[in-house]
Amino acid sequence: MVAVMCSRKGRPRSAEADSAILEATRAALGELGWSKLTMGEVATRAGVAKTTLYRRWPAKSELVVDAVAVLFDELELPDRGSLAADVEGVVIQFAALLERPETKTALMAVVAESTRDEALRARIRTSIVDRQKRLVLLGRERAQTRGELPREPDTAKAARTADLIFDVIAGAVVHRTLVSAEPVDEEWARTFTALLLGGLASVQS
Amino acid sequence: MVAVMCSRKGRPRSAEADSAILEATRAALGELGWSKLTMGEVATRAGVAKTTLYRRWPAKSELVVDAVAVLFDELELPDRGSLAADVEGVVIQFAALLERPETKTALMAVVAESTRDEALRARIRTSIVDRQKRLVLLGRERAQTRGELPREPDTAKAARTADLIFDVIAGAVVHRTLVSAEPVDEEWARTFTALLLGGLASVQS
Amino acid sequence: MVAVMCSRKGRPRSAEADSAILEATRAALGELGWSKLTMGEVATRAGVAKTTLYRRWPAKSELVVDAVAVLFDELELPDRGSLAADVEGVVIQFAALLERPETKTALMAVVAESTRDEALRARIRTSIVDRQKRLVLLGRERAQTRGELPREPDTAKAARTADLIFDVIAGAVVHRTLVSAEPVDEEWARTFTALLLGGLASVQS
Amino acid sequence: MVAVMCSRKGRPRSAEADSAILEATRAALGELGWSKLTMGEVATRAGVAKTTLYRRWPAKSELVVDAVAVLFDELELPDRGSLAADVEGVVIQFAALLERPETKTALMAVVAESTRDEALRARIRTSIVDRQKRLVLLGRERAQTRGELPREPDTAKAARTADLIFDVIAGAVVHRTLVSAEPVDEEWARTFTALLLGGLASVQS
DNA sequence: CCATAAGCGAGACGGTACGTCTCGTCTTCCG
DNA sequence: CGGAAGACGAGACGTACCGTCTCGCTTATGG
Numbered sequence: 001m002v003a004v005m006c007s008r009k010g011r012p013r014s015a016e017a018d019s020a021i022l023e024a025t026r027a028a029l030g031e032l033g034w035s036k037l038t039m040g041e042v043a044t045r046a047g048v049a050k051t052t053l054y055r056r057w058p059a060k061s062e063l064v065v066d067a068v069a070v071l072f073d074e075l076e077l078p079d080r081g082s083l084a085a086d087v088e089g090v091v092i093q094f095a096a097l098l099e100r101p102e103t104k105t106a107l108m109a110v111v112a113e114s115t116r117d118e119a120l121r122a123r124i125r126t127s128i129v130d131r132q133k134r135l136v137l138l139g140r141e142r143a144q145t146r147g148e149l150p151r152e153p154d155t156a157k158a159a160r161t162a163d164l165i166f167d168v169i170a171g172a173v174v175h176r177t178l179v180s181a182e183p184v185d186e187e188w189a190r191t192f193t194a195l196l197l198g199g200l201a202s203v204q205s
Numbered sequence: 206m207v208a209v210m211c212s213r214k215g216r217p218r219s220a221e222a223d224s225a226i227l228e229a230t231r232a233a234l235g236e237l238g239w240s241k242l243t244m245g246e247v248a249t250r251a252g253v254a255k256t257t258l259y260r261r262w263p264a265k266s267e268l269v270v271d272a273v274a275v276l277f278d279e280l281e282l283p284d285r286g287s288l289a290a291d292v293e294g295v296v297i298q299f300a301a302l303l304e305r306p307e308t309k310t311a312l313m314a315v316v317a318e319s320t321r322d323e324a325l326r327a328r329i330r331t332s333i334v335d336r337q338k339r340l341v342l343l344g345r346e347r348a349q350t351r352g353e354l355p356r357e358p359d360t361a362k363a364a365r366t367a368d369l370i371f372d373v374i375a376g377a378v379v380h381r382t383l384v385s386a387e388p389v390d391e392e393w394a395r396t397f398t399a400l401l402l403g404g405l406a407s408v409q410s
Numbered sequence: 411m412v413a414v415m416c417s418r419k420g421r422p423r424s425a426e427a428d429s430a431i432l433e434a435t436r437a438a439l440g441e442l443g444w445s446k447l448t449m450g451e452v453a454t455r456a457g458v459a460k461t462t463l464y465r466r467w468p469a470k471s472e473l474v475v476d477a478v479a480v481l482f483d484e485l486e487l488p489d490r491g492s493l494a495a496d497v498e499g500v501v502i503q504f505a506a507l508l509e510r511p512e513t514k515t516a517l518m519a520v521v522a523e524s525t526r527d528e529a530l531r532a533r534i535r536t537s538i539v540d541r542q543k544r545l546v547l548l549g550r551e552r553a554q555t556r557g558e559l560p561r562e563p564d565t566a567k568a569a570r571t572a573d574l575i576f577d578v579i580a581g582a583v584v585h586r587t588l589v590s591a592e593p594v595d596e597e598w599a600r601t602f603t604a605l606l607l608g609g610l611a612s613v614q615s
Numbered sequence: 616m617v618a619v620m621c622s623r624k625g626r627p628r629s630a631e632a633d634s635a636i637l638e639a640t641r642a643a644l645g646e647l648g649w650s651k652l653t654m655g656e657v658a659t660r661a662g663v664a665k666t667t668l669y670r671r672w673p674a675k676s677e678l679v680v681d682a683v684a685v686l687f688d689e690l691e692l693p694d695r696g697s698l699a700a701d702v703e704g705v706v707i708q709f710a711a712l713l714e715r716p717e718t719k720t721a722l723m724a725v726v727a728e729s730t731r732d733e734a735l736r737a738r739i740r741t742s743i744v745d746r747q748k749r750l751v752l753l754g755r756e757r758a759q760t761r762g763e764l765p766r767e768p769d770t771a772k773a774a775r776t777a778d779l780i781f782d783v784i785a786g787a788v789v790h791r792t793l794v795s796a797e798p799v800d801e802e803w804a805r806t807f808t809a810l811l812l813g814g815l816a817s818v819q820s
Numbered sequence: 821c822c823a824t825a826a827g828c829g830a831g832a833c834g835g836t837a838c839g840t841c842t843c844g845t846c847t848t849c850c851g
Numbered sequence: 852c853g854g855a856a857g858a859c860g861a862g863a864c865g866t867a868c869c870g871t872c873t874c875g876c877t878t879a880t881g882g
Contacts, residue, residue: 010857033321112313116238171376195404202403215826443731518727526648581786608817609810625831
């Protein structure tokens with residue numbers, strides 16, 4: 001039973017508008033980049049008035065978070081038979097996502113903005129970051145089922161380790177892609193995964 | 206006959222202005238954050254005309270890169286006697302640097318901006334990123350001298366490994382600090398270093 | 411089967427709404443003035459939906475004309491025994507009406523608006539201006555009965571003279587009140603009336 | 616000796632911009648009328664940025680006062696040989712001025728606005744109203760020189776009379792033109808002048 | 821030793837985008 | 852079916868910065 005909590009009176013908000021806006025935001029991000037993206041441009045592209053935009057999103061950064069969040073949900077953990085192969089696969093997928101112009105320009109910008117805006121940071125975590133931790137948890141579960149990893153009885157430690165793994169994977173791939181501006185190819189993914197899993201073994205033992 | 210000497214005539218540029226501008230930029234960054242930082246504000250704080258500012262830096266992003274670059278040069282690799290201790294030390298230092306408000310807000314912003322501006326990316330690499338790789342190289346050298354690490358005869362592979370290490374360290378610390386917004390304390394540094402060095406052993410063997 | 415009867419079914423229009431709207435318009439005019447008066451504000455004050463308001467009045471100016479017209483109907487020509495006294499009385503009354511904030515701000519504004527809107531001009535004449543000419547006609551009739559003024563046999567000329575008197579009285583009082591921003595006190599009224607009646611004598615002779 | 620009071624520093628304001636703006640304002644007023652006149656439109660027509668407009672005039676109403684004020688300075692009191700002829704001439708001129716679309720729409724609008732804005736009222740008086748009183752004073756002087764009018768020894772009373780004459784002339788012509796929307800032709804001017812001068816005689820005796 | 825030339829502060833300039841406001845219309849549901 | 856509630860497309864508002872452009876200084880060399 002979900003509480004619907006609707007206002008009940010007056011004309012309801014257009015659902016089409018929402019998706020048109022998010023779609024337009026992604027397109028404009030890809031073409032113009034974060035700093036040249038304007039609310040007015042998004043409104044025009046979406047065929048919507050500026051007021052409609054501001055009624056739903058108070059700021060550019062929040063709009064962009066929502067617009068790109070859905071892209072991150074496309075990430076999957078394909079079962080390739082071994083933990084290493086699974087990690088390599090997700091690393092490649094993640095890097096491919098970061099190569100898309102709308103993601104590339106948006107991600108660092110909203111993180112930068114979030115350093116001064118607690119609400120924005122929360123939105124980023126809720127809409128993007130925390131939802132990808134599922135991949136780490138699922139990967140571990142699968143590896144444990146396969147017997148590749150031992151089960152950690154201390155749940156607090158297990159959670160800390162998952163966070164560490166997430167920071168290492170996401171951080172390294174983002175840094176390689178956006179800062180070093182080098183490609184994340186099969187070879188890099190293999191080497192990186194070897195480092196991660198090798199290191200993990202030493203940490204857990 | 207080409208005149209070899211340039212900028213001989215006319216009033217020379219004020220050296221004080223340069224440092225006042227960079228100092229003002231850092232201060233304003235800390236107080237206002239990237240997105241509210243304006244060229245006009247920097248000029249006012251530095252007691253300088255906008256013209257003077259634009260004569261030296263064509264854009265906000267380049268100014269900010271120069272303003273924060275010097276902060277990164279403060280990072281050192283103190284000799285703590287073991288590779289692990291050295292790495293832990295530099296991780297803590299790096300995290301402390303990222304906690305400073307001017308660095309925190311500036312770094313991600315200029316990286317975001319650089320996704321659409323090749324010249325800016327180059328400037329970031331030259332002024333900030335590449336200069337910190339010296340820490341990785343120095344650390345490895347020191348560890349090899351101590352006998353903690355073998356010498357890699359294949360120089361190309363050695364370079365690739367250094368890049369990987371750099372991406373992993375910088376990426377993980379940045380992600381932990383700015384995205385996860387969790388503190389990089391002694392414990393995290395120890396665990397992360399264990400993972401990194403443990404993984405490195407498996408990669409190199 | 412076409413429904414033959416119209417406006418039989420459905421909820422009839424609220425008569426209360428009309429007076430609430432006009433009352434709210436006068437109140438808002440007094441507080442905000444013409445230029446800050448908005449349809450939305452009137453609707454809110456009247457406890458009425460904007461739709462209801464627009465269904466009855468197509469534009470702000472027409473609403474305001476109706477709202478203030480009723481105030482002008484309060485003007486009377488009290489029988490003070492002589493033509494001069496009657497005129498003085500009506501001049502004072504008219505000036506007092508123009509001192510009310512809602513009238514003051516509304517009258518000139520709708521006249522200004524009417525310079526570009528023939529329908530509005532007609533509405534103003536019908537609702538406000540022409541209805542006050544009765545005062546001129548009544549005053550003349552009374553003066554003729556008293557023998558203070560001769561009867562003009564040429565009805566066209568009589569009408570022209572009435573129009574002239576009306577323009578002079580209304581124009582002078584409005585100009586004194588709103589443009590010169592000087593008070594219309596007993597003395598001014600007496601002097602002005604003397605000028606008017608004295609002049610009238612020379613015109614008619 | 617006029618105090619020049621100039622800022623001396625920085626780029627001086629463009630004198631061309633001022634006249635282009637006022638000219639554009641008059642043109643736009645004539646075409647669009649007061650209520651459709653926008654600051655942006657004026658700026659565009661003048662080939663000027665909105666900021667430049669707002670730097671000089673804080674509001675539409677003040678801009679319009681300045682724009683139309685100059686038109687009122689065109690009024691003259693031509694010497695036609697007799698007081699009556701002079702008055703008739705100025706009445707016709709004034710009416711012709713009020714028939715121009717830019718004046719017609721602007722005058723009542725700024726007066727309406729001034730009922731809520733003391734500074735605007737002052738500006739109107741300074742820039743428009745008081746400057747036309749010269750016509751009354753000059754006309755009287757000329758009539759006195761001709762011997763058509765006696766010299767009034769009581770200067771305060773003389774001033775009050777001049778104000779009265781001004782309110783009557785300006786008020787009647789404005790009312791006839793803008794409210795009654797009837798033409799001020801030769802005949803009306805003659806009748807009105809007869810009334811005014813006849814009345815004046817009774818007042819002054 | 822003063823002409824030349826660049827740098828400097830101040831601030832106006834033509835622009836662009838902002839985020840808000842009001843307009844007049846259009847759903848929606850309630851009575 | 853009238854009415855309240857309120858979302859909608861449109862577009863003006865007045866402000867903030869942008870990066871450029873005069874201005875009238877100031878400070879260096881170099882003829």
